[in-house]
Amino acid sequence: MAGKTVIISSQPYFYKKAELFPGSAFVIGADTAVRLINPKYYDGDYNKMLKILVGCKETGCTFLVGGRNVDCAFKVLDDIDVPEELKDMFVSIPAEQFRMDISSTEIRKRSGM
Secondary structure, X not given: OOOOOOOOOOOOOHHHHHXXXXXXXXXXXXXXXXXXXXXXXXXXXXXXXHHHHHHHHHOOOEEEEEOEEEOOEEEOHHHOOOOHHHHHHEEEEOOXXXXXXXXXXXXXXXXXX
């Protein structure tokens, strides 16, 4: 990771992170990617979800997506139905390069955060 800056943020919303850190690549699991494009988290409004995420895209942000165990199955970006307008902002991290079968919640618990 030479020459790269890693920022840890407590900001819960990616659209806010995109405003704070334009041009950033956010590393997320497939489970988070599923939630990120789920209209349920945008008042059930598909168009609101698209508008917000296109706004993130316009700041130059991308999402690097690692595989995760979801409902007892290992899921990767290719398993997720990303809207066409957003596909180019999601980049897969191949399982051969990175796979850690532990949730960020569990990591925080273990580290006392």
